[in-house]
Amino acid sequence: MIQDVSTKPFADQKPGTSGLRKKVRVFQQPNYAENFIQAVFDVVTGKEGATLVIGGDGRFLNREVIQVAIRMAAANGFARVLVGQGGILSTPAASHVIRRYGALGGLVLSASHNPGGPEEDFGIKYNIANGGPAPEAVTEAIHARTLSIENYRTFAAPDVDIDSPGLRQVGPLTVEVIDPVADYAALMETLFDFSAIRALFAGGFRMRFDAMSAVTGPYAHEILERRLGAPAGTVVNGTPLPDFGHHHPDPNLVHARDLYDLMMGPDAPDFGAASDGDGDRNLIIGRNQYVTPSDSLAVLAANAHLAPGYARGLAGIARSMPTSAAADRVAAALGVPLFETPTGWKFFGNLLDAGMATICGEESAGTGSDHVREKDGLWAVLLWLNILAVRRQPVAQILAEHWARFGRNYYARHDYEAIPTDRADALMAALRSSLPTLPGLDTPAGPVASADDFAYTDPTDASVSARQGVRIGFVDGSRIVFRLSGTGTEGATLRVYLERYVAADGDLSLETAVALAPLVAAAEALAGIAGHTGMDRPSVIT
Structure with a gap:
């Protein structure tokens, strides 16, 4: 009734x-x-x-x-x-x-x-x-x-x-x-060379996948251990639990610290990965080599042709505005368009439906392609495995060769979480009001070259999305982005994105924190983060 x-x-x-x-x-x-x-x-x-x-x-x-x-x-x-x-x-x-x-x-x-x-x-x-x-x-x-x-x-x-x-x-x-699991696993078999990946595991390749007691556990057990032949125990925390086993199911260097420590240790496997609560995010770590989400997007795009599902080439690459410009250089080398969108996977949907983009990514550990209309954590892991199976090189070498060709975007995101909403709004309002006065201003990161509030016009339907994040560019090509996240449940989260590009003939071996230190100081000088939030350091750095 x-x-x-x-x-x-x-x-x-x-x-x-x-x-x-x-x-x-x-x-x-x-x-x-x-x-x-x-x-x-x-x-x-x-x-x-x-x-x-x-x-x-x-x-x-x-x-x-x-x-x-x-x-x-x-x-x-x-x-x-x-x-x-x-x-x-x-x-x-x-x-x-x-x-x-x-x-x-x-x-x-x-x-x-x-x-x-x-x-x-x-x-x-x-x-x-x-x-x-x-x-x-x-x-x-x-x-x-x-x-x-x-x-x-x-x-x-x-x-x-x-x-x-x-x-x-x-x-x-x-x-x-x-x-x-069944429909999804069958789809993955159409995209990737499962035979090559099985041969990789059969040859002694070792991997650790941390499902974080979240949804990808059943998918990873079925695909990695059963269909691809990874040894039992490759997948850890593989049973979804209502409280995620008291884990915070965010695959970053804070909440997946055990995986990071393992991959940096003396008996590290060849490859480490994790996914999040609902399976749309990913973390990629090679032996002694963390891969930023922005670099992962760029490497996957540059090597996607090695997987059968992408042998045809890419129609285009799309990234969210806060994501580093590493993928831009790959798009230029491939001769395909690069689309810069606001944060939120829904903005990629029109591009994918129109056949204008094939691979998309966000700096918040989200990567995907036109096979679905969501970011897909396990898909990214499988594409990495396909690349490793074909190239037969460790992750660190693949990344080093990528930087030697395209240069390196040193990059980090600083999250200030659970800020009272009125304080976060006041910070952004003050920052926006200062934009006209910023160009030419000297900062610890050098003179400001540009400052704006990002607005996006969708190329498929001409819809406009305004006020998508404050961008501040510097004379040397570095930039800082400030935006409030819409994914929290209490208060506000301020995300500060820091990026410095070093060309292929520059120093590609700096510690990220050292490379970005001037930008951290500039962010505080420009936005007064401590004064507005009462926080003297980020809650999380990724």
Whole structure:
């Protein structure tokens, strides 16, 4: 039986760059998740008879909200729901399922790399029919609907068994519980030379993959250990847990420190990698060689032709504005366009759909291609393995040869987390107001050459996204970018991106902290970070 339930709006349901993310306790408020899901359903057209995909990263509250979403889908006209077994679907796998089965869209239940548990984070993101995150026009419409909602529709029915594959019925709705890994693994086999990678492992190649007790564990066990023949134990922390085993599932040098220490130790494997809560981010480390996400994007783009799925070449490369310009030099060498977009994977969707770009990347450990419409952590790991299998060189040598050809972009991101929102907003407002006065100003990093607030005009539909981050360029080609992140759940996170380019004939062996020290001092001088935030150092450096 369909029920219309009266409700009242919540004022805090504006989606960020990756959907709505809040603390679990916020989502546990009566009607909170229901309001947001109904707002999505009210905005989306074509629901009658359509297919909806639902899945998540297994974090706390995942299973409960899936049941809510299934009942609401039954009451809102959907004919079929595809749900990952156990409620599990990595974000890139969800994108692939949406595309493969012609779904209208999908609800991805995740807060990505944020921690999970009763006192931690939860999130809901709507992905459209191309498999990618809803564009701004859709998320703005969803937000507007959350502010006027008066009721939501649900179907009176008991919970559905989501642990056993097969068909279920909820009134008029067919619920199909699917293997969360099978479709994705089959897709990977079409892109990469599994025979070459199997031969690499058979020859004694050693790897450590840290799934961080998050969603990629089942995918990594199946693909790396079963299909590619990596020894049992290659994948660690491979069982998804509601609290990620008390890990913070963000694959960076703070939260994946055990992996970093192993890879820098005396008995390091040949290759180390990790992925995040929902499987869309990646960390790449060779023996005694950390690879920045920006460098990883550039190396993958320069070597993608070694994998069968990309032997045709690249149509173009896209990167987010804060990502280093390392990929720009690869695009120039390949003779393909380079697109600089705002942060947020949804901005790559139009380029991918139009066939204008093949490989995309963000500095926040996200890399992907036109195989789905999300960044894809395990995809990046497999492309690295394909390159290693063909080139038969260690990661450090591949990186050194890359820099010797293209030069090196010394790069780091400094995150200042959980800043009171009013203080973070005041910092950015002061910085923006100072922009006209900055060119010519002398700083610890040298004179300022340019200063602006990045705005993007989409080349496919001419839509404009303004105020996407403050960029300050220096005479020597270095730059600093300041922006507030939309992925946190409490307060604000200030991200400061520091980049210095050294040509191929320069010093390519500097310590990153040494190379960027003048830019760190310049960032403080220009933005007054300590004064505005009360923080004398970043929370995280990546």
